[in-house]
Amino acid sequence: MEWLILLALLALVVLVILTKQRGLTDEFSYEKNESLFSPAERSFFGVLSQAAEGQAVVFGKVRVADIICPSKGMGRSNWQKAFNRISSKHFDYVICSPETLSVLAAIELDDKSHSKGKRQDRDRFLESACSAAGLPLHRFKAAATYNISQVRGALFDPPDDASEEPSLPETPQAEVEERQVCPKCSAPLIKKVARKGEHEGAEFLACSAFPKCRYIAKSIA
Known part of the structure; x- marks a missing residue:
């Protein structure tokens, strides 16, 4: 007789558990989003990947x-x-070093929603937070088409304006070229060509960790 009582109690416990589980699934319902990005975000992701x-x-x-x-x-x-x-x-996007996956910069794609007051407050807060953290934040306006070279230049090319160039260390130029590493962060130096400004066409050495490190050596032309 006792085993019948125990069996009934066990059945009751199982029934209660199943009822609770069914209640949880009935209370919340979910569905999968069709895409991670909106069409505009997906388009710019392709541009960023190429840049x-x-x-x-x-x-x-x-x-x-x-x-x-x-x-x-x-x-x-x-x-x-x-x-x-x-x-x-x-x-919206983050770019990282391919070797270490260290974060190089954050990127925001500004569509028409960014003209709204609350969105502008959010954008100002993010810019302030990133500035305090020393994280470069790039903003691009959403458009029907993009110039990949311009996007690449905005993300990776050091500024041509001398007023925006970082100060150069006192490391002799010959030593910098021989070492081929950045004296500030020890990342490899790479040769680049100025695309505009008074130094257009001139070759120079720049840190490969740009924009995280903005070291620029003197012209090597």
Whole structure:
């Protein structure tokens, strides 16, 4: 008789568990999105992939909190508040070093939604946060067509304006060329050609970790 009671109790427990599980699936319903990107974002992803070929790896829809984080030492309460401001946001794209996957820059594609007040507040906050973290943030306007060379230049070419060039270290030029590494971060130096400005056509050495490192050696032409 006792075994019948135990069997009935066991059946009752199983029934309760199954009912709860069914209730959970009934309460929440999900469906798969058709695409990770909107059509405009997918189009620009293809442009970015071509522009970054050989120099960076492109990732899309990356959580901001996976790229930057609140500074230490601000206290638990303030740290949590700062984290909450970035926890639900994401970058449209992030480019990383192909060798180490270290983050080189974040990229935002600005469509017409960025003209709205709340979106502009969000954009200003992201720019401020990235600036504080030392993370380059590039913005591109959504368009029907893009010039891949211009996109590549905006991401990877050092500025031609002398006023924007980083100060050069006191390392002798001969030593820099012999070492072929950046004296600031030890990344390989690569030869580049200025595409515009008064130095158009001149060859120079630049750090391959640009834009994370903006070291430029003197002209080698």
